Amino acid sequence: MIELIGVTKSFGNNHVLRGVDLTVDRGTSLVIIGGSGTGKSITIKSVLGLVTPDAGKITVDGQDVTQTDRDAFLARFGMLFQGAALFDSLPVWQNVAFRLLRGSLKRPKDEARQIAIEKLRRVGLTPDVADRLPAELSGGMQKRVGLARAIAADPEIIFFDEPTTGLDPIMAGVINDLIREIVVEMGATAITITHDMTSVRAIADNVAMLHDGVIQWAGPVGDIDTSGDPFLDQFIHGRAIGPIEAVR
Amino acid sequence: MRLLVSIGRAFLELIAAIGRIAIFAGQTLGHIVRGPFYLRELAISFLNIGWLSLPVVGLTSLFTGAALALQIYAGSARFSAEAVVPQIVAIGMVRELGPVLVGLMIAARVTSSIAAEIATMKVTEQIDALVTLSTHPMKYLTVPRVLAATIVVPLLVAVGDIIGIFGGYAVATGTLGFNPAAYIRNTLDFLELKDVVSSLVKGAMFGFIAALMGCYYGMNSGRGAQGVGSATKGSVEAAAVLILGANFVLTGVFFSL
Numbered sequence A: 001m002i003e004l005i006g007v008t009k010s011f012g013n014n015h016v017l018r019g020v021d022l023t024v025d026r027g028t029s030l031v032i033i034g035g036s037g038t039g040k041s042i043t044i045k046s047v048l049g050l051v052t053p054d055a056g057k058i059t060v061d062g063q064d065v066t067q068t069d070r071d072a073f074l075a076r077f078g079m080l081f082q083g084a085a086l087f088d089s090l091p092v093w094q095n096v097a098f099r100l101l102r103g104s105l106k107r108p109k110d111e112a113r114q115i116a117i118e119k120l121r122r123v124g125l126t127p128d129v130a131d132r133l134p135a136e137l138s139g140g141m142q143k144r145v146g147l148a149r150a151i152a153a154d155p156e157i158i159f160f161d162e163p164t165t166g167l168d169p170i171m172a173g174v175i176n177d178l179i180r181e182i183v184v185e186m187g188a189t190a191i192t193i194t195h196d197m198t199s200v201r202a203i204a205d206n207v208a209m210l211h212d213g214v215i216q217w218a219g220p221v222g223d224i225d226t227s228g229d230p231f232l233d234q235f236i237h238g239r240a241i242g243p244i245e246a247v248r
Numbered sequence B: 001m002r003l004l005v006s007i008g009r010a011f012l013e014l015i016a017a018i019g020r021i022a023i024f025a026g027q028t029l030g031h032i033v034r035g036p037f038y039l040r041e042l043a044i045s046f047l048n049i050g051w052l053s054l055p056v057v058g059l060t061s062l063f064t065g066a067a068l069a070l071q072i073y074a075g076s077a078r079f080s081a082e083a084v085v086p087q088i089v090a091i092g093m094v095r096e097l098g099p100v101l102v103g104l105m106i107a108a109r110v111t112s113s114i115a116a117e118i119a120t121m122k123v124t125e126q127i128d129a130l131v132t133l134s135t136h137p138m139k140y141l142t143v144p145r146v147l148a149a150t151i152v153v154p155l156l157v158a159v160g161d162i163i164g165i166f167g168g169y170a171v172a173t174g175t176l177g178f179n180p181a182a183y184i185r186n187t188l189d190f191l192e193l194k195d196v197v198s199s200l201v202k203g204a205m206f207g208f209i210a211a212l213m214g215c216y217y218g219m220n221s222g223r224g225a226q227g228v229g230s231a232t233k234g235s236v237e238a239a240a241v242l243i244l245g246a247n248f249v250l251t252g253v254f255f256s257l
Helices: A038-049 A070-074 A092-096 A110-122 A139-153 A169-186 A197-203 A221-226 A231-239 B001-030 B038-077 B082-123 B125-132 B137-174 B178-192 B193-219 B225-255
Strands: A001-013 A014-024 A029-033 A056-061 A078-081 A157-161 A189-193 A208-210 A214-220
Touching: A001 A038, A001 A092, A014 A038, A014 A056, A014 A208, A014 A214, A029 A038, A029 A110, A029 A197, A029 B038, A038 A056, A038 A078, A038 A189, A070 B038, A078 A139, A092 A110, A092 A139, A110 A139, A139 A157, A139 A169, A139 A189, A157 A169, A169 A189, A169 A197, A189 A197, A189 B038, A197 A221, A208 A221, A208 A231, A214 A221, A214 A231, B001 B082, B001 B193, B038 B082, B082 B125, B082 B137, B082 B178, B082 B193, B082 B225, B125 B225, B137 B193, B193 B225
Parallel strands: A029 A189, A029 A208, A078 A157, A157 A189
Antiparallel strands: A001 A014, A001 A056, A208 A214
16 A cells, blocks of 8 residues: 655655645555646656655655665566657667666576567557667567556556657557556556546546645545536546636 | 855855765665676676777777877977987877877767766666566666776777877878888887876776766756756766866876875
8 A cells, every 4th residue: 555644755845745635545556636746746756765755754565765765665566658768779678677687686588588578569569579679669669568568567556657658649558458457466566647538538446636735635536527626627537617726 | 145155156166066976986886896896897897887888988099199199299399309208109199199089089989978868768768667576776776887987998098098199100100201110119128107097096086986976967867858868967067067177186196296
């Protein structure tokens, strides 16, 4: 279980998180929604230790994330970045198997390559992609390679940062289905950040809406249409008029 | 009053920047002596910084040595001391021009490349990705580059010194009428071990500075294309100034104290 209690983070005078309280149960898929610049990425980066909160507490399975062995802690996570964040200088298979080629999860090179090819196949990419460089792939293929890298070491917890941004609707649907399948198949705990309501309905067990630095609404995905929360209603229906200012 | 405030603020910012760079250098040295070590990245850095810099280092040194011989010949002819050309070319190349020119070439070629590469990695979240993959960015990106530059730049300086002296030799024997055997003998007789050691020590220091500045500015770059551009420009400026400053200090240490 992942728990955030009163997490705050400011950058100068910009108070991004003003006290985020959030719980993600083990084996469930939470989607965080909210307008641009509301701190969704900062929230998941805080869990991973990429950003240090100013105050508050973050625990994973009851253990404070700042008190754990970093290597062992990070070995439990996989993350798909918004732009895939593939390493340009490495071929695709070495990107996917990055964690398996070094550190505590190191495997023999041939085995790591085989696992990478299997994970690539899992996300719908053929083995001939393995030896190409990331720059030779389309945006959708790069996202899928990023997804393969995120699941390469069979992590218990996976974060997806805007997994369908910039993709055409069909490719977005493919990525949504893959994420849902992988989460169910692996029994992983997942947190996804997205603006795309189609993705929300495809991926989420639970939804949390971040607004003005706090969790505005949280609940099961089935309740989002009947929540009665004006902020959530405005967001999911994409209305310009409502309590959320269109010009921020 | 406003001018004084501006000067004071700039001074404080300079002190803060020096402090940040010193901390970064200390952290780099700390990571150099503690594993894990990424040998593949180290080998790639040796190739990029050392082998691929040879053409520019060689050509720069060759032309500088040749021009130096012409200048010294023209100057020394005013008081009939043309015979000093081999000695002055040798001492000029080995003590000063060899290490400084190689250092500045490395700053132009390597520092800029390191800063742009790492800054781009930062902007595209590749450095965050490294962290999530349980890989320390300083160990994976900074240590191999700084270590490789510190080891390989002295070798480049040695090559540059030899090629520079050869440039002077080629001009002196080809157009100025010097005897080839006498030129080589005069060069070798005049150079001391201290000259060579100072050249190599300068090379190591300049290599360290050049790679460190590339990594520091890359790791601390701002966002977007402008951030990458500023990081690249700042890294080369800082590396060039620090190399020239370090050269002055090291020359003082070796030859004046």
